[in-house]
Amino acid sequence: MKQNNELPAAAQKRKKHLRIKTAAAILIRLVFFVLMPAAFAAGFNGVKSLVTSIGKGEALGMNGFILTLIGLAGFTIVFGRFFCGYVCAFGTLGDAVYALSGLIQKKIFKRKKQISFPEKTVPFLQKIKYIILFLIVILCAVGVYGNLKGYSPWDVFSKLTTFKLPDEGQLIGIILLILIIIGMALQKRFFCQFLCPMGAVFAFLPVMPFSAIRSHKDSCLKGCSACRKNCPVHIKPGEDQFRDGECIACEKCMNTCPKSNISRPTQMIIKNEIVSLIFRALIFLAMGSFLGMCRFW
Amino acid sequence: MKHSVFLIRSLALLLVLVSVWCYQTAAIHRSEEKEQVRAEALQIKDRREAEASKTQQGKYIDGTYEGEAEGFGGPIRVRVNVSGGEIKGIDVYDHAKEDDIYFGMALAVTEQMIAANDTQADIVSSATFSSEGIIHAVQKALEKAVRT
Numbered sequence: 001m002k003q004n005n006e007l008p009a010a011a012q013k014r015k016k017h018l019r020i021k022t023a024a025a026i027l028i029r030l031v032f033f034v035l036m037p038a039a040f041a042a043g044f045n046g047v048k049s050l051v052t053s054i055g056k057g058e059a060l061g062m063n064g065f066i067l068t069l070i071g072l073a074g075f076t077i078v079f080g081r082f083f084c085g086y087v088c089a090f091g092t093l094g095d096a097v098y099a100l101s102g103l104i105q106k107k108i109f110k111r112k113k114q115i116s117f118p119e120k121t122v123p124f125l126q127k128i129k130y131i132i133l134f135l136i137v138i139l140c141a142v143g144v145y146g147n148l149k150g151y152s153p154w155d156v157f158s159k160l161t162t163f164k165l166p167d168e169g170q171l172i173g174i175i176l177l178i179l180i181i182i183g184m185a186l187q188k189r190f191f192c193q194f195l196c197p198m199g200a201v202f203a204f205l206p207v208m209p210f211s212a213i214r215s216h217k218d219s220c221l222k223g224c225s226a227c228r229k230n231c232p233v234h235i236k237p238g239e240d241q242f243r244d245g246e247c248i249a250c251e252k253c254m255n256t257c258p259k260s261n262i263s264r265p266t267q268m269i270i271k272n273e274i275v276s277l278i279f280r281a282l283i284f285l286a287m288g289s290f291l292g293m294c295r296f297w
Numbered sequence: 298m299k300h301s302v303f304l305i306r307s308l309a310l311l312l313v314l315v316s317v318w319c320y321q322t323a324a325i326h327r328s329e330e331k332e333q334v335r336a337e338a339l340q341i342k343d344r345r346e347a348e349a350s351k352t353q354q355g356k357y358i359d360g361t362y363e364g365e366a367e368g369f370g371g372p373i374r375v376r377v378n379v380s381g382g383e384i385k386g387i388d389v390y391d392h393a394k395e396d397d398i399y400f401g402m403a404l405a406v407t408e409q410m411i412a413a414n415d416t417q418a419d420i421v422s423s424a425t426f427s428s429e430g431i432i433h434a435v436q437k438a439l440e441k442a443v444r445t
Binding site for chain 1: 300304317321325370398401402
């Protein structure tokens with residue numbers, strides 16, 4: 001293998017590349033946070049709208065929500081869960097809260113290691129989102145969901161993104177949002193991996209093999225699990241195919257692997273990870289603008 | 298096999314899509330039958346209403362009215378056109394602060410209000426704030442137009 005004797009120069013180059021990549025990732029996430037803060041809720045409204053119509057026995061009509069759902073699902077099938085990793089405003093909120101919580105723990109409480117959930121509990125907690133999806137689908141199908149006004153923490157969040165305070169009718173939603181933010185401070189991607197019903201839908205979708213992240217295990221360092229340790233959803237690429245649906249395409253594993261063993265087949269075409277990231281972001285931006293996800297045009 | 302999970306997931310997705318398509322075909326068939334019955338009922342109703350309106354003045358005074366109300370992200374402004382005593386058109390000319398997808402869904406309330414010639418309409422689920430904004434703006438506009 002070529003990287004057996006990595007030169008310090010090559011390592012330095014890689015380090016610089018990763019610094020630029022991280023900066024690009026933050027910039028992309030900020031831009032999407034400002035431009036499309038309501039996209040995740042609109043996509044899930046598509047699921048709710050479909051199930052509600054079926055529950056009523058009506059013919060399905062095309063509407064903005066269902067179109068958004070089709071767009072997000074299609075993008076996820078082709079490129080993996082890029083939406084979850086880089087676009088979703090709620091995911092970005094989660095990462096920001098976790099980072100802030102880490103900073104507070106380090107500076108004020110002098111903790112060396114940030115608090116997080118025991119790793120063994122994670123795969124079980126990740127199943128909760130499927131139960132939430134199931135419950136919401138049932139509530140929509142029997143026609144009860146429409147009467148539950150003010151329960152959604154997402155509605156409260158999207159209200160806040162317009163710089164308006166939620167109204168008193170949304171009390172339950174406000175309490176849920178506060179609880180979720182506390183959870184976000186304690187675990188990376190707390191909401192995304194444990195609770196998000198839209199994430200549950202995405203996890204069921206087939207991701208094209210050419211976009212799936214995988215590791216070339218033969219050349220791994222013995223006993224190394226840096227990728228899993230740095231993965232926000234605690235997976236090692238290609239270890240358990242069924243749990244690969246959890247992958248949010250954030251590429252933390254690619255950045256962290258000491259042997260640069262992790263890649264996706266599309267890198268044969270676009271070799272530069274930064275270019276590839278920006279490429280996907282631009283395609284999403286084009287699709288999102290076309291489908292009306294942008295708040296400003 | 299290398300891509301077995303990918304294939305299982307693709308198959309599952311295909312199954313979901315096929316069943317939705319089957320459902321849709323059946324539902325369209327059923328709604329066509331219902332539509333026929335409804336169209337006949339509507340014709341009878343229209344005839345009765347036409348007779349009634351000959352003897353009675355419309356609900357609203359003719360003219361163009363403007364109204365404003367708070368939507369999801371900001372104010373929604375509407376222009377309502379009344380002629381022959383009925384709501385003929387609702388133009389939501391300012392909705393700068395609404396999200397397009399939600400606003401597009403909420404616009405259904407204007408069709409309802411025109412069809413019913415009334416300021417009541419069912420709120421579009423998941424687009425509550427925009428729907429309520431449009432309805433309230435129309436109500437505001439027509440406050441001045443009600444025949445007393």
